[in-house]
Amino acid sequence: GQQVMQIPQYQHVQEGEDFTTYCNSSTTLSNIQWYKQRPGGHPVFLIQLVKSGEVKKQKRLTFQFGEAKKNSSLHITATQTTDVGTYFCAGRENTGFQKLVFGTGTRLLVSP
Amino acid sequence: GAVVSQHPSWVICKSGTSVKIECRSLDFQATTMFWYRQFPKQSLMLMATSNEGSKATYEQGVEKDKFLINHASLTLSTLTVTSAHPEDSSFYICSAPDAGKAPDTQYFGPGTRLTVL
Numbered sequence: 100g101q102q103v104m105q106i107p108q109y110q111h112v113q114e115g116e117d118f119t120t121y122c123n124s125s126t127t128l129s130n131i132q133w134y135k136q137r138p139g140g141h142p143v144f145l146i147q148l149v150k151s152g153e154v155k156k157q158k159r160l161t162f163q164f165g166e167a168k169k170n171s172s173l174h175i176t177a178t179q180t181t182d183v184g185t186y187f188c189a190g191r192e193n194t195g196f197q198k199l200v201f202g203t204g205t206r207l208l209v210s211p
Numbered sequence: 212g213a214v215v216s217q218h219p220s221w222v223i224c225k226s227g228t229s230v231k232i233e234c235r236s237l238d239f240q241a242t243t244m245f246w247y248r249q250f251p252k253q254s255l256m257l258m259a260t261s262n263e264g265s266k267a268t269y270e271q272g273v274e275k276d277k278f279l280i281n282h283a284s285l286t287l288s289t290l291t292v293t294s295a296h297p298e299d300s301s302f303y304i305c306s307a308p309d310a311g312k313a314p315d316t317q318y319f320g321p322g323t324r325l326t327v328l
């Protein structure tokens with residue numbers, strides 16, 4: 100079945116440093132979504148990318164969807180302590196039903 | 212935005228008992244709802260797809276007789292963990308797409324933390 104991997108599993112940065120998490124799917128995706136989950140909380144939708152090569156920005160966050168629609172990345176510029184949490188990508192296969200398959204997640208810790 | 216609620220938010224039960232978790236779409240109708248399970252420090256794993264008026268579709272490795280799903284109305288899906296055991300302790304989260312919006316818009320409930328003693 101479809102597998103979605105993320106690297107790194109964990110990253111600890113100092114406040115102000117940049118952060119990037121990479122998402123790779125074993126199959127071509129129709130679209131990809133990104134979520135943030137704070138400790139003890141539930142996933143919160145951040146963004147959806149649909150088009151091949153698409154790039155979207157939300158303030159300090161930059162999201163990219165690969166040309167082959169099998170990978171994606173999330174880059175945070177100048178991290179803040181409020182960025183702490185686990186970031187998940189979630190993709191839908193190009194065929195079949197609209198179920199989301201979540202990536203393995205990247206846990207981000209930001210020290211002041 | 213659309214809201215999905217879950218009840219209870221947390222539950223502690225004894226081994227061998229059954230626990231029912233409700234997932235409601237509060238301001239939209241959901242013909243489909245998804246149930247996920249998340250163990251500590253792990254990703255969300257899709258358990259099953261709940262379909263209003265028909266049988267749920269279970270993912271490989273998920274026992275349908277243990278995790279009973281009922282989608283009796285367009286706003287309510289329930290997940291019953293039968294004969295719960297400590298290994299069933301987890302965070303259960305539901306989600307629902309809003310059929311009235313773009314097909315890929317999905318809303319997550321706040322989750323239910325189950326602890327089986």
